[in-house]
Amino acid sequence: MQSEPTPQSYDPATIEVAWQAIWERDRTHEVADDLPRSQCYYVLEMFPYPSGKLHMGHVRNYTIGDAVARYKRMRGFHVLHPMGWDSFGLPAEQAAIERGAHPKAWTYENISYMRGQLKRMGFSYAWSREFACSDPGYAAREQDIFLDLVEKGLVYRKSSMVNWSTGLNTVLANEQVIDGRCWRTGTLVVQKELPQWFMRTTAYADELLAQTHQLPGWPEAVLTQQRNWIGRSQGAEIDFPLADAAGRPLAEKLTVFTTRPDTIFGVTFMSIAPEHAALDSIVPATHRAQVDAFRDETRAVSAHERTGDTAEKKGCFTGAYVINPLTKERVPLYAANFVLADYGTGAVMAVPAHDERDFAFARKYGIPIRQVIVADGAAAGELEEAFTGVGELIASAGFTGMRSDAAKEAITAKLEGDGIGRGTITWRLRDWGISRQRYWGNPIPFVYGERSGAVPLRKQDLPVTLPDDVRFDGIGNPLAKHPTWSTTGKDGQPLTVRTASGPEPARRETDTMDTFMESSWYFARFTCADDAKPLDRRRVDHWLPVDLYIGGIEHAVLHLLYARFFQKALCDIGYSSVREPFKRLLCQGMVCMESYSRELPDGKREWFYPDEVEETHDDKGKVIAARARKDGAPVQVGRVEKMSKSKRNTVDPQQLIDTYGADTARLFILFAAPPERDLEWNPDAVVGANRFLKRLWTLVTDHLAVLAAGAAFAGHARDLRGADQTVVRKVHATIKRATDAMEKDFAFNTTIAACMELMNELKPEQLSPPVFTLGVTTLLRLLAPMVPHICHELWSRLDASRDVTAAGWPGYDASQIDSDLFEYPVQVNGKLRSKITLARSLTGVALEEVVRGHAEIQRLIEGKTLRKLLVIHAKIITLVVG
RNA sequence: GCGCGCGUAGCCCAAUCGGCAGAGGCCGCCGGCUCAGAACCGGUGUGAUGGGGGUUCGAAUCCCUCCGCGCGCACCA
Numbered sequence: 001m002q003s004e005p006t007p008q009s010y011d012p013a014t015i016e017v018a019w020q021a022i023w024e025r026d027r028t029h030e031v032a033d034d035l036p037r038s039q040c041y042y043v044l045e046m047f048p049y050p051s052g053k054l055h056m057g058h059v060r061n062y063t064i065g066d067a068v069a070r071y072k073r074m075r076g077f078h079v080l081h082p083m084g085w086d087s088f089g090l091p092a093e094q095a096a097i098e099r100g101a102h103p104k105a106w107t108y109e110n111i112s113y114m115r116g117q118l119k120r121m122g123f124s125y126a127w128s129r130e131f132a133c134s135d136p137g138y139a140a141r142e143q144d145i146f147l148d149l150v151e152k153g154l155v156y157r158k159s160s161m162v163n164w165s166t167g168l169n170t171v172l173a174n175e176q177v178i179d180g181r182c183w184r185t186g187t188l189v190v191q192k193e194l195p196q197w198f199m200r201t202t203a204y205a206d207e208l209l210a211q212t213h214q215l216p217g218w219p220e221a222v223l224t225q226q227r228n229w230i231g232r233s234q235g236a237e238i239d240f241p242l243a244d245a246a247g248r249p250l251a252e253k254l255t256v257f258t259t260r261p262d263t264i265f266g267v268t269f270m271s272i273a274p275e276h277a278a279l280d281s282i283v284p285a286t287h288r289a290q291v292d293a294f295r296d297e298t299r300a301v302s303a304h305e306r307t308g309d310t311a312e313k314k315g316c317f318t319g320a321y322v323i324n325p326l327t328k329e330r331v332p333l334y335a336a337n338f339v340l341a342d343y344g345t346g347a348v349m350a351v352p353a354h355d356e357r358d359f360a361f362a363r364k365y366g367i368p369i370r371q372v373i374v375a376d377g378a379a380a381g382e383l384e385e386a387f388t389g390v391g392e393l394i395a396s397a398g399f400t401g402m403r404s405d406a407a408k409e410a411i412t413a414k415l416e417g418d419g420i421g422r423g424t425i426t427w428r429l430r431d432w433g434i435s436r437q438r439y440w441g442n443p444i445p446f447v448y449g450e451r452s453g454a455v456p457l458r459k460q461d462l463p464v465t466l467p468d469d470v471r472f473d474g475i476g477n478p479l480a481k482h483p484t485w486s487t488t489g490k491d492g493q494p495l496t497v498r499t500a501s502g503p504e505p506a507r508r509e510t511d512t513m514d515t516f517m518e519s520s521w522y523f524a525r526f527t528c529a530d531d532a533k534p535l536d537r538r539r540v541d542h543w544l545p546v547d548l549y550i551g552g553i554e555h556a557v558l559h560l561l562y563a564r565f566f567q568k569a570l571c572d573i574g575y576s577s578v579r580e581p582f583k584r585l586l587c588q589g590m591v592c593m594e595s596y597s598r599e600l601p602d603g604k605r606e607w608f609y610p611d612e613v614e615e616t617h618d619d620k621g622k623v624i625a626a627r628a629r630k631d632g633a634p635v636q637v638g639r640v641e642k643m644s645k646s647k648r649n650t651v652d653p654q655q656l657i658d659t660y661g662a663d664t665a666r667l668f669i670l671f672a673a674p675p676e677r678d679l680e681w682n683p684d685a686v687v688g689a690n691r692f693l694k695r696l697w698t699l700v701t702d703h704l705a706v707l708a709a710g711a712a713f714a715g716h717a718r719d720l721r722g723a724d725q726t727v728v729r730k731v732h733a734t735i736k737r738a739t740d741a742m743e744k745d746f747a748f749n750t751t752i753a754a755c756m757e758l759m760n761e762l763k764p765e766q767l768s769p770p771v772f773t774l775g776v777t778t779l780l781r782l783l784a785p786m787v788p789h790i791c792h793e794l795w796s797r798l799d800a801s802r803d804v805t806a807a808g809w810p811g812y813d814a815s816q817i818d819s820d821l822f823e824y825p826v827q828v829n830g831k832l833r834s835k836i837t838l839a840r841s842l843t844g845v846a847l848e849e850v851v852r853g854h855a856e857i858q859r860l861i862e863g864k865t866l867r868k869l870l871v872i873h874a875k876i877i878t879l880v881v882g
Numbered sequence: 883g884c885g886c887g888c889g890u891a892g893c894c895c896a897a898u899c900g901g902c903a904g905a906g907g908c909c910g911c912c913g914g915c916u917c918a919g920a921a922c923c924g925g926u927g928u929g930a931u932g933g934g935g936g937u938u939c940g941a942a943u944c945c946c947u948c949c950g951c952g953c954g955c956a957c958c959a
Binding site: 219220221222223224225228229231233235256257258259260271313337338339340343344345347348349350351355356357358360426427428553556557668671672673674676677678679680682684685687688689691692694695698737740744747749750752753754755756757760823824825826827829830831832835867868869870872875876878879880 | 884885886887888893894895896897898901902905906907908909921922938939940952953954955956957958959
């Protein structure tokens with residue numbers, strides 16, 4: 001049983017709630033929009049999906065962001081630090097299906113609970129700017145923007161093969177397909193053809209790629225991933241005329257894309273995607289049946305199995321031939337399972353000698369392999385594997401002898417001159433399919449006239465709102481099944497579109513937008529959340545780019561690429577002139593914990609909660625065994641991995657707050673690891689964090705009389721001696737370390753360590769009151785961004801005139817850090833041999849003279865030859881003797 | 883396979899420009915306090931900085947290579 005807290009003991013529940021009430025009452029963390037930009041700072045954390053309650057990943061993300069926001073405020077910045085809710089999405093509908101809860105009610109109840117948790121953590125958000133994406137106001141403004149994008153030609157509709165999740169009955173983006181399975185449900189993804197709405201992300205492919213080289217504040221890993229995803233590929237399109245079996249050219253042609261036009265003289269066949277549209281007209285009747293069969297066979301397997309690394313390369317001769325435009329040679333055309341219809345032109349000139357896939361294919365089907373490139377200095381010979389490098393051309397007519405780079409250009413130029421090819425760039429990046437066959441999303445503001453087809457809504461007919469009376473049975477799209485919604489206008493009358501010949505009956509688009517749409521501009525809306533228009537350009541341009549954006553690396557190519565695209569699109573429809581939304585990106589690591597499990601006889605795994613397990617340690621404290629309490633039988637200590645419910649290695653933030661308070665949770669999270677690194681949850685270390693705060697509490701409250709009585713020491717350390725001098729130096733050194741750590745990488749862990757060190761030095765019985773006061777007040781100011789409640793509370797007891805935030809981040813005086821003497825380590829031939837103490841003020845030639853003459857140095861070189869003497873001021877003395 | 887990152891004490895992690903390997907915390911151990919325990923206070927660190935090689939007066943740090951772990955991409959022509 002815990003004893004009842006006395007007024008003197010640290011009672012986080014009371015002081016934290018009290019300060020949170022003060023911040024709420026005073027609207028402490030709101031910020032104006034008209035201050036000089038150089039004094040402003042926009043820090044943003046990726047807003048959460050309101051799934052029910054905060055998990056430890058959220059708490060870490062938001063703790064980091066809050067510590068930055070509070071730190072920047074103490075440095076005098078006007079900080080914009082908003083929060084909202086990414087509240088459209090599938091889990092709400094899953095809840096409706098499974099529990100009968102209405103998505104709207106479920107979502108807003110979750111928001112209400114989670115907002116309470118955020119406030120209980122003491123996060124310093126500008127709550128007046130809060131919104132949820134499912135709020136009618138936000139969704140309506142997004143529709144407004146959408147229509148502008150339509151106007152600008154950045155939205156279009158086309159029928160296309162889509163990833164269809166059999167688990168969700170909906171379309172998934174490529175990014176939502178992981179190993180051929182649905183990212184959410186893990187069910188199989190199949191290919192299906194549907195009309196879809198697309199955002200023209202490819203219109204910005206060049207800029208999206210180029211700007212990755214101008215984002216120094218982003219982690220290299222994210223930039224690399226985005227570059228891979230965009231996938232720029234420079235090469236040429238080349239036309240190959242079709243030929244009949246006798247080799248006579250036909251009128252039709254096939255165009256290939258290649259990055260290696262220099263290998264064109266090595267082409268011995270052509271391969272084409274089995275579902276390529278041109279095949280129907282190309283394949284002669286004699287081969288039609290088997291090509292169709294091959295296509296169906298290919299289609300039957302999922303995209304992943306088909307293109308996976310291990311998949312067998314298979315093909316089928318089409319009965320057709322093409323002519324190599326440079327050699328005029330006739331080569332066979334194969335349908336091949338590894339050729340993708342939607343990349344490049346869907347057809348590939350096959351050069352087995354210089355491409356691994358073509359090599360394997362040629363071996364399998366007995367197709368000739370003709371080498372046309374040799375590595376520099378090598379001779380042509382029998383190839384055991386494809387040579388995919390660059391080198392010198394052989395057997396390539398007039399291009400023989402050229403190097404690959406030159407040949408690429410020369411051959412492309414020749415093809416261009418002949419009108420049968422052209423240099424071109426192909427992208428891996430596709431347009432963004434945004435249609436979702438779901439209810440809980442933002443409706444796409446289009447209608448379909450009976451005869452006139454898809455028509456965008458007029459702005460005065462916005463917004464399209466979701467109906468509340470919807471049934472959820474988990475099959476198909478609830479919106480499409482609603483009896484009246486899709487055919488009723490805003491005025492309650494049957495929906496029509498205007499045409500030249502008068503109103504025409506129409507029905508609504510029932511697809512809703514991918515929820516990545518909402519998260520693509522919420523950071524802009526935060527700058528002007530009260531504006532009637534979708535965005536207020538003045539304020540958007542005032543605050544953007546976000547100075548620091550914090551979130552998980554799992555969004556490296558999803559959200560972060562869409563948001564970059566969207567920002568550029570917003571610029572081009574007049575809402576901003578800032579083309580990159582995030583100046584600096586911080587990707588925090590995962591929150592991990594040890595897991596315990598054992599294998600059951602049936603091969604399954606049984607997982608244990610930590611308190612179900614007893615560990616035994618050796619005499620150094622190393623864990624040597626673990627067994628389950630219930631049966632005493634051993635369990636395996638799993639590796640430290642991301643918290644997950646199924647592995648029973650989660651910690652509930654609410655429980656943590658209830659037990660230790662928000663400040664302890666914050667302190668542990670910031671102290672246990674640097675932000676980018678994975679954090680290993682350690683319940684013992686949480687207790688340690690709590691212990692530190694208790695000691696801080698006691699240190700201040702036990703000496704309130706002394707601390708509140710007089711001012712902190714403001715003189716110079718040189719005028720002090722003994723413990724007072726040591727502590728004043730320590731104070732300045734600590735401020736420097738803490739400041740450097742914050743400015744460099746937000747290395748809260750080292751900032752906190754420096755504070756712990758300082759506190760260990762603060763022994764009131766050995767210090768004069770002004771110096772002790774300096775130490776304590778410095779400590780409170782340095783810790784305030786990280787553990788704001790306890791620091792505000794203690795500060796208020798020392799100084800009622802202003803709060804600790806207003807007191808600001810302390811500055812330091814470099815001249816007060818170091819003592820007048822420096823103890824030089826002396827290395828002889830790289831080994832530490834001795835130490836000598838000299839005045840720090842000694843530098844340069846004078847310093848070297850003193851060292852040379854020093855008795856200790858003389859002793860070290862006695863009887864040997866001094867070959868070299870290096871004296872680095874305030875660092876080290878190195879002797880090289882022989 | 884390719885790309886990015888990481889590897890320091892039993893564990894989590896520090897170490898500005900290449901300059902004495904150790905700041906802080908946890909665990910363990912010892913001691914104080916206590917009838918006793920918890921809490922609290924004090925004390926307590928011997929590692930080839932993952933292996934090998936190189937550059938240097940000097941390498942945890944820079945370069946090469948290998949090993950291990952994590953993440954991402956993966957038939958993109």
